[in-house]
Amino acid sequence: MTQTLAPGSTIGIIGGGQLGRMSAVAAAQLGYRVHILSAASPAPAADTAASVTVGAYDDPHILEAFARDCDVITFEFENISADGLKKLAEFCPVYPAGSILEISQDRVAEKTALERMGLAVAPWTTLHSADDFPTLQSFGFPLILKTTRFGYDGKGQFRIPHEEAFQQLSQRAQDLPYPLIVERQIDFARELSVMVARTPQGAVRAFDPSENRHRDGILRVSMVPAPIMPGLAEKAQQMAIHLAKKIGLIGILGVEFFQDHHGDLLINEIAPRPHNSGHWTMDACVIDQFEMHIRAVAGLPLPEPRRHSDAFMHNLIGPDDIALLPELFAEENCAIHLYGKAEARPGRKMGHVNRLFPRGGLPGEQALANFRPT
Ligand SMILES: Nc1ncnc2c1ncn2[C@@H]1O[C@H](COP(=O)(O)OP(=O)(O)O)[C@@H](O)[C@H]1O
Ligand SMILES: [Mg+2]
Incomplete structure:
Protein backbone atom coordinates (compact mmCIF):
# COMPACT_ATOMS: atom_id res chain seq x y z
CA MET A 1 0.00 0.00 0.00
CA THR A 2 1.64 3.25 -1.09
CA GLN A 3 -1.72 5.03 -1.23
CA THR A 4 -3.17 6.91 1.66
CA LEU A 5 -5.81 5.03 3.63
CA ALA A 6 -9.18 6.69 2.93
CA PRO A 7 -11.20 8.15 5.82
CA GLY A 8 -13.74 5.61 7.08
CA SER A 9 -11.38 2.69 6.36
CA THR A 10 -10.87 0.04 9.01
CA ILE A 11 -7.58 -0.39 10.85
CA GLY A 12 -7.20 -3.75 12.57
CA ILE A 13 -5.21 -3.80 15.79
CA ILE A 14 -4.01 -7.07 17.26
CA GLY A 15 -4.04 -6.91 21.04
CA GLY A 16 -6.57 -5.48 23.44
CA GLY A 17 -4.34 -3.64 25.94
CA GLN A 18 -3.84 0.03 26.74
CA LEU A 19 -1.58 0.60 23.73
CA GLY A 20 -4.43 -0.56 21.49
CA ARG A 21 -6.87 1.60 23.45
CA MET A 22 -4.84 4.76 22.90
CA SER A 23 -4.05 3.85 19.25
CA ALA A 24 -7.79 3.41 18.63
CA VAL A 25 -8.52 6.88 20.03
CA ALA A 26 -5.91 8.37 17.69
CA ALA A 27 -7.35 6.44 14.73
CA ALA A 28 -10.89 7.61 15.51
CA GLN A 29 -9.65 11.20 15.64
CA LEU A 30 -8.34 10.77 12.10
CA GLY A 31 -11.68 9.37 10.92
CA TYR A 32 -10.84 5.66 10.85
CA ARG A 33 -12.73 2.70 12.31
CA VAL A 34 -10.74 0.36 14.51
CA HIS A 35 -11.35 -3.37 14.83
CA ILE A 36 -9.57 -4.91 17.84
CA LEU A 37 -8.57 -8.57 17.99
CA SER A 38 -8.08 -9.51 21.63
CA ALA A 39 -7.45 -12.91 23.18
CA ALA A 40 -8.80 -11.68 26.51
CA SER A 41 -12.01 -10.00 27.57
CA PRO A 42 -12.67 -7.47 29.00
CA ALA A 43 -10.01 -5.59 27.06
CA PRO A 44 -8.98 -1.95 27.64
CA ALA A 45 -8.95 -1.41 23.84
CA ALA A 46 -12.51 -2.69 23.43
CA ASP A 47 -13.90 0.48 25.09
CA THR A 48 -12.53 2.79 22.39
CA ALA A 49 -12.90 0.66 19.24
CA ALA A 50 -15.68 0.41 16.64
CA SER A 51 -15.62 -3.39 16.73
CA VAL A 52 -13.98 -6.14 18.70
CA THR A 53 -13.27 -9.80 18.08
CA VAL A 54 -12.41 -11.88 21.12
CA GLY A 55 -10.50 -14.96 20.00
CA ALA A 56 -7.17 -16.77 19.89
CA TYR A 57 -4.32 -15.20 17.91
CA ASP A 58 -3.49 -18.56 16.35
CA ASP A 59 -6.98 -19.58 15.19
CA PRO A 60 -6.89 -19.36 11.35
CA HIS A 61 -10.67 -18.90 11.08
CA ILE A 62 -10.67 -16.03 13.56
CA LEU A 63 -7.67 -14.44 11.84
CA GLU A 64 -9.26 -14.70 8.41
CA ALA A 65 -12.59 -13.22 9.51
CA PHE A 66 -10.75 -10.41 11.29
CA ALA A 67 -8.47 -9.64 8.31
CA ARG A 68 -11.40 -9.61 5.86
CA ASP A 69 -12.94 -6.75 7.84
CA CYS A 70 -9.72 -4.66 7.81
CA ASP A 71 -8.00 -2.43 5.26
CA VAL A 72 -4.69 -2.51 7.11
CA ILE A 73 -3.58 -4.39 10.23
CA THR A 74 -1.15 -3.35 12.92
CA PHE A 75 -0.50 -4.56 16.46
CA GLU A 76 0.01 -3.40 20.00
CA PHE A 77 1.02 -6.83 21.23
CA GLU A 78 4.09 -8.64 19.92
CA ASN A 79 3.46 -12.27 20.71
CA ILE A 80 1.47 -13.33 17.70
CA SER A 81 3.01 -16.28 15.85
CA ALA A 82 4.79 -16.04 12.49
CA ASP A 83 2.13 -18.36 11.04
CA GLY A 84 -0.64 -16.14 12.38
CA LEU A 85 0.94 -13.09 10.72
CA LYS A 86 1.30 -14.92 7.41
CA LYS A 87 -2.37 -15.86 7.57
CA LEU A 88 -3.37 -12.22 8.10
CA ALA A 89 -1.03 -11.01 5.34
CA GLU A 90 -2.88 -13.22 2.82
CA PHE A 91 -5.86 -10.88 3.10
CA CYS A 92 -4.58 -7.50 4.13
CA PRO A 93 -1.32 -5.49 4.53
CA VAL A 94 0.23 -5.94 7.99
CA TYR A 95 2.40 -3.08 9.30
CA PRO A 96 5.06 -3.29 10.68
CA ALA A 97 5.89 -6.36 8.58
CA GLY A 98 5.93 -9.81 10.17
CA SER A 99 9.68 -10.02 9.48
CA ILE A 100 10.23 -7.12 11.92
CA LEU A 101 8.06 -8.73 14.55
CA GLU A 102 10.03 -11.96 14.20
CA ILE A 103 13.19 -9.99 15.02
CA SER A 104 11.74 -8.23 18.05
CA GLN A 105 10.14 -11.44 19.38
CA ASP A 106 13.42 -13.26 19.75
CA ARG A 107 16.30 -11.67 21.65
CA VAL A 108 18.88 -13.69 19.67
CA ALA A 109 17.42 -12.64 16.31
CA GLU A 110 17.19 -9.07 17.63
CA LYS A 111 20.81 -8.81 18.78
CA THR A 112 22.00 -10.45 15.55
CA ALA A 113 19.99 -8.04 13.40
CA LEU A 114 21.12 -4.98 15.37
CA GLU A 115 24.78 -5.98 15.05
CA ARG A 116 24.32 -6.54 11.29
CA MET A 117 22.96 -3.00 11.04
CA GLY A 118 26.17 -1.74 12.65
CA LEU A 119 24.44 -0.87 15.95
CA ALA A 120 26.19 -1.59 19.26
CA VAL A 121 24.59 -3.94 21.81
CA ALA A 122 25.73 -5.36 25.18
CA PRO A 123 28.17 -8.29 24.83
CA TRP A 124 26.04 -11.43 24.65
CA THR A 125 25.99 -15.16 24.10
CA THR A 126 23.40 -17.93 24.25
CA LEU A 127 22.79 -20.92 26.50
CA HIS A 128 21.05 -23.77 24.69
CA SER A 129 20.92 -26.15 27.65
CA ALA A 130 22.24 -26.74 31.16
CA ASP A 131 25.36 -28.22 29.54
CA ASP A 132 26.32 -24.70 28.41
CA PHE A 133 25.88 -23.21 31.88
CA PRO A 134 29.54 -23.61 33.00
CA THR A 135 30.70 -21.48 30.00
CA LEU A 136 29.30 -18.44 31.84
CA GLN A 137 32.28 -18.40 34.15
CA SER A 138 34.60 -17.32 31.35
CA PHE A 139 32.14 -14.60 30.26
CA GLY A 140 32.68 -12.66 33.51
CA PHE A 141 30.18 -11.08 35.97
CA PRO A 142 27.77 -9.34 36.51
CA LEU A 143 25.48 -11.00 33.97
CA ILE A 144 21.80 -11.09 33.15
CA LEU A 145 20.12 -14.18 31.76
CA LYS A 146 16.93 -13.59 29.79
CA THR A 147 14.47 -15.92 28.13
CA THR A 148 14.84 -15.42 24.39
CA ARG A 149 11.07 -15.00 23.88
CA PHE A 150 7.98 -13.65 25.69
CA GLY A 151 9.83 -11.47 28.24
CA TYR A 152 8.30 -8.14 29.28
CA ASP A 153 8.48 -5.79 32.28
CA GLY A 154 11.65 -7.61 33.39
CA LYS A 155 9.90 -10.99 33.50
CA GLY A 156 11.94 -14.04 32.49
CA GLN A 157 15.21 -12.51 33.73
CA PHE A 158 17.80 -13.86 36.17
CA ARG A 159 20.64 -11.73 37.47
CA ILE A 160 24.04 -13.19 38.26
CA PRO A 161 25.91 -10.37 40.00
CA HIS A 162 29.00 -12.35 40.99
CA GLU A 163 30.76 -15.70 41.06
CA GLU A 164 28.97 -16.77 44.25
CA ALA A 165 25.54 -16.21 42.68
CA PHE A 166 26.74 -18.16 39.65
CA GLN A 167 27.73 -21.09 41.86
CA GLN A 168 24.33 -21.00 43.57
CA LEU A 169 22.38 -20.85 40.35
CA SER A 170 24.45 -23.63 38.81
CA GLN A 171 22.86 -25.97 41.41
CA ARG A 172 19.57 -25.52 39.61
CA ALA A 173 20.88 -24.93 36.11
CA GLN A 174 18.77 -27.89 34.95
CA ASP A 175 15.57 -26.04 35.88
CA LEU A 176 16.19 -22.86 33.86
CA PRO A 177 13.95 -22.15 30.83
CA TYR A 178 16.36 -22.70 27.90
CA PRO A 179 17.21 -21.28 25.44
CA LEU A 180 18.50 -18.25 27.31
CA ILE A 181 20.40 -15.20 26.17
CA VAL A 182 23.23 -14.03 28.39
CA GLU A 183 24.12 -10.36 28.49
CA ARG A 184 26.88 -8.50 30.24
CA GLN A 185 25.13 -6.28 32.80
CA ILE A 186 25.88 -2.76 31.59
CA ASP A 187 26.91 -0.21 34.20
CA PHE A 188 24.81 2.42 32.48
CA ALA A 189 24.63 6.10 33.39
N1 LIG B 1 22.38 -5.98 29.80
C1 LIG B 1 21.78 -5.20 30.72
N2 LIG B 1 22.54 -4.41 31.53
C2 LIG B 1 21.97 -3.64 32.49
N3 LIG B 1 20.64 -3.58 32.71
C3 LIG B 1 19.82 -4.34 31.95
C4 LIG B 1 20.35 -5.20 30.91
N4 LIG B 1 19.31 -5.82 30.33
C5 LIG B 1 18.20 -5.38 30.96
N5 LIG B 1 18.49 -4.50 31.93
C6 LIG B 1 17.51 -3.80 32.81
O1 LIG B 1 16.29 -4.53 32.85
C7 LIG B 1 15.24 -3.79 32.21
C8 LIG B 1 14.32 -4.72 31.44
O2 LIG B 1 15.09 -5.45 30.49
P1 LIG B 1 14.66 -5.55 28.95
O3 LIG B 1 15.72 -6.32 28.22
O4 LIG B 1 14.37 -4.21 28.42
O5 LIG B 1 13.40 -6.49 29.02
P2 LIG B 1 11.84 -6.21 28.97
O6 LIG B 1 11.46 -6.90 27.69
O7 LIG B 1 11.32 -6.88 30.18
O8 LIG B 1 11.62 -4.73 28.90
C9 LIG B 1 15.98 -2.77 31.33
O9 LIG B 1 15.19 -1.65 31.04
C10 LIG B 1 17.17 -2.45 32.23
O10 LIG B 1 16.81 -1.60 33.29
MG1 LIG C 1 12.63 -3.26 27.80
Whole structure:
Protein backbone atom coordinates (compact mmCIF):
# COMPACT_ATOMS: atom_id res chain seq x y z
CA MET A 1 0.00 0.00 0.00
CA THR A 2 1.64 3.25 -1.09
CA GLN A 3 -1.72 5.03 -1.23
CA THR A 4 -3.17 6.91 1.66
CA LEU A 5 -5.81 5.03 3.63
CA ALA A 6 -9.18 6.69 2.93
CA PRO A 7 -11.20 8.15 5.82
CA GLY A 8 -13.74 5.61 7.08
CA SER A 9 -11.38 2.69 6.36
CA THR A 10 -10.87 0.04 9.01
CA ILE A 11 -7.58 -0.39 10.85
CA GLY A 12 -7.20 -3.75 12.57
CA ILE A 13 -5.21 -3.80 15.79
CA ILE A 14 -4.01 -7.07 17.26
CA GLY A 15 -4.04 -6.91 21.04
CA GLY A 16 -6.57 -5.48 23.44
CA GLY A 17 -4.34 -3.64 25.94
CA GLN A 18 -3.84 0.03 26.74
CA LEU A 19 -1.58 0.60 23.73
CA GLY A 20 -4.43 -0.56 21.49
CA ARG A 21 -6.87 1.60 23.45
CA MET A 22 -4.84 4.76 22.90
CA SER A 23 -4.05 3.85 19.25
CA ALA A 24 -7.79 3.41 18.63
CA VAL A 25 -8.52 6.88 20.03
CA ALA A 26 -5.91 8.37 17.69
CA ALA A 27 -7.35 6.44 14.73
CA ALA A 28 -10.89 7.61 15.51
CA GLN A 29 -9.65 11.20 15.64
CA LEU A 30 -8.34 10.77 12.10
CA GLY A 31 -11.68 9.37 10.92
CA TYR A 32 -10.84 5.66 10.85
CA ARG A 33 -12.73 2.70 12.31
CA VAL A 34 -10.74 0.36 14.51
CA HIS A 35 -11.35 -3.37 14.83
CA ILE A 36 -9.57 -4.91 17.84
CA LEU A 37 -8.57 -8.57 17.99
CA SER A 38 -8.08 -9.51 21.63
CA ALA A 39 -7.45 -12.91 23.18
CA ALA A 40 -8.80 -11.68 26.51
CA SER A 41 -12.01 -10.00 27.57
CA PRO A 42 -12.67 -7.47 29.00
CA ALA A 43 -10.01 -5.59 27.06
CA PRO A 44 -8.98 -1.95 27.64
CA ALA A 45 -8.95 -1.41 23.84
CA ALA A 46 -12.51 -2.69 23.43
CA ASP A 47 -13.90 0.48 25.09
CA THR A 48 -12.53 2.79 22.39
CA ALA A 49 -12.90 0.66 19.24
CA ALA A 50 -15.68 0.41 16.64
CA SER A 51 -15.62 -3.39 16.73
CA VAL A 52 -13.98 -6.14 18.70
CA THR A 53 -13.27 -9.80 18.08
CA VAL A 54 -12.41 -11.88 21.12
CA GLY A 55 -10.50 -14.96 20.00
CA ALA A 56 -7.17 -16.77 19.89
CA TYR A 57 -4.32 -15.20 17.91
CA ASP A 58 -3.49 -18.56 16.35
CA ASP A 59 -6.98 -19.58 15.19
CA PRO A 60 -6.89 -19.36 11.35
CA HIS A 61 -10.67 -18.90 11.08
CA ILE A 62 -10.67 -16.03 13.56
CA LEU A 63 -7.67 -14.44 11.84
CA GLU A 64 -9.26 -14.70 8.41
CA ALA A 65 -12.59 -13.22 9.51
CA PHE A 66 -10.75 -10.41 11.29
CA ALA A 67 -8.47 -9.64 8.31
CA ARG A 68 -11.40 -9.61 5.86
CA ASP A 69 -12.94 -6.75 7.84
CA CYS A 70 -9.72 -4.66 7.81
CA ASP A 71 -8.00 -2.43 5.26
CA VAL A 72 -4.69 -2.51 7.11
CA ILE A 73 -3.58 -4.39 10.23
CA THR A 74 -1.15 -3.35 12.92
CA PHE A 75 -0.50 -4.56 16.46
CA GLU A 76 0.01 -3.40 20.00
CA PHE A 77 1.02 -6.83 21.23
CA GLU A 78 4.09 -8.64 19.92
CA ASN A 79 3.46 -12.27 20.71
CA ILE A 80 1.47 -13.33 17.70
CA SER A 81 3.01 -16.28 15.85
CA ALA A 82 4.79 -16.04 12.49
CA ASP A 83 2.13 -18.36 11.04
CA GLY A 84 -0.64 -16.14 12.38
CA LEU A 85 0.94 -13.09 10.72
CA LYS A 86 1.30 -14.92 7.41
CA LYS A 87 -2.37 -15.86 7.57
CA LEU A 88 -3.37 -12.22 8.10
CA ALA A 89 -1.03 -11.01 5.34
CA GLU A 90 -2.88 -13.22 2.82
CA PHE A 91 -5.86 -10.88 3.10
CA CYS A 92 -4.58 -7.50 4.13
CA PRO A 93 -1.32 -5.49 4.53
CA VAL A 94 0.23 -5.94 7.99
CA TYR A 95 2.40 -3.08 9.30
CA PRO A 96 5.06 -3.29 10.68
CA ALA A 97 5.89 -6.36 8.58
CA GLY A 98 5.93 -9.81 10.17
CA SER A 99 9.68 -10.02 9.48
CA ILE A 100 10.23 -7.12 11.92
CA LEU A 101 8.06 -8.73 14.55
CA GLU A 102 10.03 -11.96 14.20
CA ILE A 103 13.19 -9.99 15.02
CA SER A 104 11.74 -8.23 18.05
CA GLN A 105 10.14 -11.44 19.38
CA ASP A 106 13.42 -13.26 19.75
CA ARG A 107 16.30 -11.67 21.65
CA VAL A 108 18.88 -13.69 19.67
CA ALA A 109 17.42 -12.64 16.31
CA GLU A 110 17.19 -9.07 17.63
CA LYS A 111 20.81 -8.81 18.78
CA THR A 112 22.00 -10.45 15.55
CA ALA A 113 19.99 -8.04 13.40
CA LEU A 114 21.12 -4.98 15.37
CA GLU A 115 24.78 -5.98 15.05
CA ARG A 116 24.32 -6.54 11.29
CA MET A 117 22.96 -3.00 11.04
CA GLY A 118 26.17 -1.74 12.65
CA LEU A 119 24.44 -0.87 15.95
CA ALA A 120 26.19 -1.59 19.26
CA VAL A 121 24.59 -3.94 21.81
CA ALA A 122 25.73 -5.36 25.18
CA PRO A 123 28.17 -8.29 24.83
CA TRP A 124 26.04 -11.43 24.65
CA THR A 125 25.99 -15.16 24.10
CA THR A 126 23.40 -17.93 24.25
CA LEU A 127 22.79 -20.92 26.50
CA HIS A 128 21.05 -23.77 24.69
CA SER A 129 20.92 -26.15 27.65
CA ALA A 130 22.24 -26.74 31.16
CA ASP A 131 25.36 -28.22 29.54
CA ASP A 132 26.32 -24.70 28.41
CA PHE A 133 25.88 -23.21 31.88
CA PRO A 134 29.54 -23.61 33.00
CA THR A 135 30.70 -21.48 30.00
CA LEU A 136 29.30 -18.44 31.84
CA GLN A 137 32.28 -18.40 34.15
CA SER A 138 34.60 -17.32 31.35
CA PHE A 139 32.14 -14.60 30.26
CA GLY A 140 32.68 -12.66 33.51
CA PHE A 141 30.18 -11.08 35.97
CA PRO A 142 27.77 -9.34 36.51
CA LEU A 143 25.48 -11.00 33.97
CA ILE A 144 21.80 -11.09 33.15
CA LEU A 145 20.12 -14.18 31.76
CA LYS A 146 16.93 -13.59 29.79
CA THR A 147 14.47 -15.92 28.13
CA THR A 148 14.84 -15.42 24.39
CA ARG A 149 11.07 -15.00 23.88
CA PHE A 150 7.98 -13.65 25.69
CA GLY A 151 9.83 -11.47 28.24
CA TYR A 152 8.30 -8.14 29.28
CA ASP A 153 8.48 -5.79 32.28
CA GLY A 154 11.65 -7.61 33.39
CA LYS A 155 9.90 -10.99 33.50
CA GLY A 156 11.94 -14.04 32.49
CA GLN A 157 15.21 -12.51 33.73
CA PHE A 158 17.80 -13.86 36.17
CA ARG A 159 20.64 -11.73 37.47
CA ILE A 160 24.04 -13.19 38.26
CA PRO A 161 25.91 -10.37 40.00
CA HIS A 162 29.00 -12.35 40.99
CA GLU A 163 30.76 -15.70 41.06
CA GLU A 164 28.97 -16.77 44.25
CA ALA A 165 25.54 -16.21 42.68
CA PHE A 166 26.74 -18.16 39.65
CA GLN A 167 27.73 -21.09 41.86
CA GLN A 168 24.33 -21.00 43.57
CA LEU A 169 22.38 -20.85 40.35
CA SER A 170 24.45 -23.63 38.81
CA GLN A 171 22.86 -25.97 41.41
CA ARG A 172 19.57 -25.52 39.61
CA ALA A 173 20.88 -24.93 36.11
CA GLN A 174 18.77 -27.89 34.95
CA ASP A 175 15.57 -26.04 35.88
CA LEU A 176 16.19 -22.86 33.86
CA PRO A 177 13.95 -22.15 30.83
CA TYR A 178 16.36 -22.70 27.90
CA PRO A 179 17.21 -21.28 25.44
CA LEU A 180 18.50 -18.25 27.31
CA ILE A 181 20.40 -15.20 26.17
CA VAL A 182 23.23 -14.03 28.39
CA GLU A 183 24.12 -10.36 28.49
CA ARG A 184 26.88 -8.50 30.24
CA GLN A 185 25.13 -6.28 32.80
CA ILE A 186 25.88 -2.76 31.59
CA ASP A 187 26.91 -0.21 34.20
CA PHE A 188 24.81 2.42 32.48
CA ALA A 189 24.63 6.10 33.39
CA ARG A 190 21.01 6.14 32.24
CA GLU A 191 18.45 4.47 30.04
CA LEU A 192 17.02 6.37 27.09
CA SER A 193 14.45 5.59 24.44
CA VAL A 194 13.41 7.06 21.11
CA MET A 195 10.15 6.52 19.26
CA VAL A 196 10.64 6.45 15.51
CA ALA A 197 7.98 6.20 12.78
CA ARG A 198 8.17 5.57 9.04
CA THR A 199 5.56 5.50 6.27
CA PRO A 200 5.27 3.18 3.23
CA GLN A 201 6.43 6.20 1.18
CA GLY A 202 9.64 6.36 3.26
CA ALA A 203 9.01 9.48 5.37
CA VAL A 204 10.63 9.06 8.78
CA ARG A 205 10.36 10.98 12.06
CA ALA A 206 11.88 10.56 15.50
CA PHE A 207 10.64 12.00 18.80
CA ASP A 208 12.99 13.48 21.39
CA PRO A 209 14.65 10.85 23.59
CA SER A 210 13.27 10.33 27.09
CA GLU A 211 15.24 9.16 30.10
CA ASN A 212 13.52 6.14 31.63
CA ARG A 213 13.72 4.84 35.19
CA HIS A 214 12.55 1.34 36.08
CA ARG A 215 11.58 -0.24 39.35
CA ASP A 216 11.20 -3.99 39.80
CA GLY A 217 11.67 -4.32 36.04
CA ILE A 218 8.68 -2.05 35.29
CA LEU A 219 8.95 1.45 33.80
CA ARG A 220 8.30 3.97 36.55
CA VAL A 221 9.16 7.39 35.15
CA SER A 222 10.10 8.93 31.82
CA MET A 223 11.50 12.46 31.69
CA VAL A 224 11.94 14.77 28.74
CA PRO A 225 14.28 16.33 27.93
CA ALA A 226 16.71 13.67 29.09
CA PRO A 227 19.54 15.41 30.99
CA ILE A 228 22.20 14.43 28.48
CA MET A 229 25.22 16.12 26.95
CA PRO A 230 24.74 18.24 23.82
CA GLY A 231 24.52 16.20 20.64
CA LEU A 232 23.55 12.92 22.30
CA ALA A 233 19.82 13.35 21.70
CA GLU A 234 20.47 13.81 17.98
CA LYS A 235 22.80 10.80 18.00
CA ALA A 236 20.11 8.58 19.57
CA GLN A 237 17.55 9.86 17.05
CA GLN A 238 19.95 9.20 14.16
CA MET A 239 20.49 5.63 15.37
CA ALA A 240 16.74 5.09 15.58
CA ILE A 241 16.22 6.54 12.09
CA HIS A 242 19.03 4.41 10.66
CA LEU A 243 17.42 1.34 12.23
CA ALA A 244 13.95 2.23 10.92
CA LYS A 245 15.27 2.59 7.36
CA LYS A 246 17.44 -0.53 7.46
CA ILE A 247 14.69 -2.70 8.87
CA GLY A 248 12.08 -1.30 6.44
CA LEU A 249 9.79 -0.09 9.20
CA ILE A 250 6.23 0.92 8.42
CA GLY A 251 4.52 2.10 11.60
CA ILE A 252 6.14 3.08 14.88
CA LEU A 253 8.97 1.49 16.82
CA GLY A 254 10.50 2.12 20.24
CA VAL A 255 14.29 1.86 20.62
CA GLU A 256 15.61 1.34 24.16
CA PHE A 257 19.18 2.48 24.80
CA PHE A 258 21.77 2.21 27.55
CA GLN A 259 23.99 5.29 27.79
CA ASP A 260 27.31 4.46 29.41
CA HIS A 261 29.46 6.79 31.51
CA HIS A 262 31.46 7.85 28.42
CA GLY A 263 28.31 8.97 26.61
CA ASP A 264 28.30 5.97 24.26
CA LEU A 265 24.97 4.40 23.32
CA LEU A 266 24.16 0.68 23.20
CA ILE A 267 20.79 -0.59 22.03
CA ASN A 268 19.01 -2.72 24.63
CA GLU A 269 15.94 -3.77 22.66
CA ILE A 270 13.39 -2.66 20.10
CA ALA A 271 9.59 -2.83 20.10
CA PRO A 272 7.76 -2.35 16.77
CA ARG A 273 4.66 -0.74 18.34
CA PRO A 274 3.76 2.21 20.55
CA HIS A 275 5.76 2.05 23.76
CA ASN A 276 5.17 2.95 27.41
CA SER A 277 8.21 5.25 27.35
CA GLY A 278 6.52 7.28 24.58
CA HIS A 279 3.42 8.18 26.62
CA TRP A 280 4.83 11.64 27.48
CA THR A 281 4.26 12.58 23.81
CA MET A 282 0.47 12.56 24.44
CA ASP A 283 0.61 15.92 26.20
CA ALA A 284 4.03 17.44 25.50
CA CYS A 285 4.07 17.33 21.67
CA VAL A 286 2.03 18.66 18.78
CA ILE A 287 1.48 15.05 17.67
CA ASP A 288 1.75 11.99 19.91
CA GLN A 289 3.16 8.51 19.32
CA PHE A 290 -0.28 7.02 18.73
CA GLU A 291 -1.29 9.48 16.01
CA MET A 292 2.20 9.09 14.49
CA HIS A 293 1.69 5.32 14.46
CA ILE A 294 -1.74 5.56 12.82
CA ARG A 295 -0.54 8.13 10.28
CA ALA A 296 2.42 5.89 9.41
CA VAL A 297 0.34 2.75 8.81
CA ALA A 298 -2.26 4.85 6.93
CA GLY A 299 0.38 6.34 4.63
CA LEU A 300 -0.41 9.91 5.74
CA PRO A 301 2.25 12.64 5.99
CA LEU A 302 4.24 12.63 9.24
CA PRO A 303 4.59 16.07 10.81
CA GLU A 304 7.70 17.04 12.76
CA PRO A 305 6.97 15.83 16.33
CA ARG A 306 7.77 19.19 17.88
CA ARG A 307 7.88 19.16 21.67
CA HIS A 308 6.24 22.26 23.17
CA SER A 309 6.68 21.30 26.84
CA ASP A 310 8.99 19.46 29.18
CA ALA A 311 7.41 16.47 30.90
CA PHE A 312 7.58 13.82 33.57
CA MET A 313 5.53 10.71 32.83
CA HIS A 314 4.72 8.56 35.87
CA ASN A 315 3.12 5.16 35.43
CA LEU A 316 0.22 4.39 37.76
CA ILE A 317 0.90 0.83 38.87
CA GLY A 318 -1.32 -1.33 41.07
CA PRO A 319 -3.65 -0.34 43.93
CA ASP A 320 -1.20 1.99 45.72
CA ASP A 321 -0.94 4.35 42.77
CA ILE A 322 -4.66 4.19 42.04
CA ALA A 323 -5.24 5.35 45.63
CA LEU A 324 -3.44 8.59 44.67
CA LEU A 325 -6.04 9.50 42.04
CA PRO A 326 -7.99 12.04 44.13
CA GLU A 327 -4.86 14.13 44.71
CA LEU A 328 -3.68 13.67 41.11
CA PHE A 329 -7.04 14.93 39.80
CA ALA A 330 -6.61 18.02 41.97
CA GLU A 331 -3.15 18.79 40.60
CA GLU A 332 -2.47 21.52 38.01
CA ASN A 333 -0.65 20.74 34.75
CA CYS A 334 -1.10 17.04 35.30
CA ALA A 335 -2.77 15.08 32.48
CA ILE A 336 -4.31 11.82 33.61
CA HIS A 337 -4.73 8.78 31.39
CA LEU A 338 -6.53 5.73 32.75
CA TYR A 339 -6.82 2.40 30.97
CA GLY A 340 -10.26 1.31 32.18
CA LYS A 341 -8.99 -1.78 34.01
CA ALA A 342 -11.41 -2.86 36.70
CA GLU A 343 -9.03 -4.56 39.07
CA ALA A 344 -5.86 -2.87 40.35
CA ARG A 345 -3.62 -5.86 40.98
CA PRO A 346 -0.09 -5.20 42.28
CA GLY A 347 2.32 -4.61 39.38
CA ARG A 348 -0.51 -3.95 36.90
CA LYS A 349 -0.25 -0.83 34.73
CA MET A 350 -3.51 1.03 35.42
CA GLY A 351 -2.75 4.36 33.76
CA HIS A 352 -0.18 7.13 33.66
CA VAL A 353 0.11 10.84 34.35
CA ASN A 354 2.01 13.45 32.36
CA ARG A 355 3.22 16.44 34.35
CA LEU A 356 3.91 19.36 32.06
CA PHE A 357 6.38 22.22 32.44
CA PRO A 358 7.29 25.08 30.11
CA ARG A 359 10.29 24.19 27.93
CA GLY A 360 13.50 24.60 29.88
CA GLY A 361 11.55 24.35 33.14
CA LEU A 362 11.79 20.67 33.97
CA PRO A 363 12.50 20.55 37.69
CA GLY A 364 15.58 18.53 38.57
CA GLU A 365 16.22 15.20 40.19
CA GLN A 366 15.41 16.60 43.64
CA ALA A 367 11.95 17.71 42.60
CA LEU A 368 11.24 14.40 40.90
CA ALA A 369 11.54 12.70 44.27
CA ASN A 370 8.68 14.86 45.58
CA PHE A 371 6.20 13.79 42.93
CA ARG A 372 3.79 11.03 43.77
CA PRO A 373 3.88 8.22 42.88
CA THR A 374 7.59 8.35 43.69
N1 LIG B 1 22.38 -5.98 29.80
C1 LIG B 1 21.78 -5.20 30.72
N2 LIG B 1 22.54 -4.41 31.53
C2 LIG B 1 21.97 -3.64 32.49
N3 LIG B 1 20.64 -3.58 32.71
C3 LIG B 1 19.82 -4.34 31.95
C4 LIG B 1 20.35 -5.20 30.91
N4 LIG B 1 19.31 -5.82 30.33
C5 LIG B 1 18.20 -5.38 30.96
N5 LIG B 1 18.49 -4.50 31.93
C6 LIG B 1 17.51 -3.80 32.81
O1 LIG B 1 16.29 -4.53 32.85
C7 LIG B 1 15.24 -3.79 32.21
C8 LIG B 1 14.32 -4.72 31.44
O2 LIG B 1 15.09 -5.45 30.49
P1 LIG B 1 14.66 -5.55 28.95
O3 LIG B 1 15.72 -6.32 28.22
O4 LIG B 1 14.37 -4.21 28.42
O5 LIG B 1 13.40 -6.49 29.02
P2 LIG B 1 11.84 -6.21 28.97
O6 LIG B 1 11.46 -6.90 27.69
O7 LIG B 1 11.32 -6.88 30.18
O8 LIG B 1 11.62 -4.73 28.90
C9 LIG B 1 15.98 -2.77 31.33
O9 LIG B 1 15.19 -1.65 31.04
C10 LIG B 1 17.17 -2.45 32.23
O10 LIG B 1 16.81 -1.60 33.29
MG1 LIG C 1 12.63 -3.26 27.80
